[in-house]
């Protein structure tokens with residue numbers, strides 16, 4: 001009987017540890033949600049910085065361009081040529 005209770009307690013402890021580990025991992029995987037964002041210099045919409053093209057203008061100003069604006073610029077160039 002005592003062994004059964006010990007086994008049950010041990011099992012409950014294992015489940016608790018697994019649950020705590022799952023919670024901890026869940027918190028870790030939710031961290032990338034807070035990725036740094038930057039505003040596109042053309043459309044002024046915020047995007048994750050890694051999805052934007054960054055160009056430095058005149059040694060100090062950084063400009064960000066989103067994919068949509070780059071494609072728009074590309075199509076504008078295509079219409080002229």
Ligand SMILES: [Zn+2]
Pocket residue numbers: 040041042043044045065066067068069
């Ligand atoms: Zn844009």
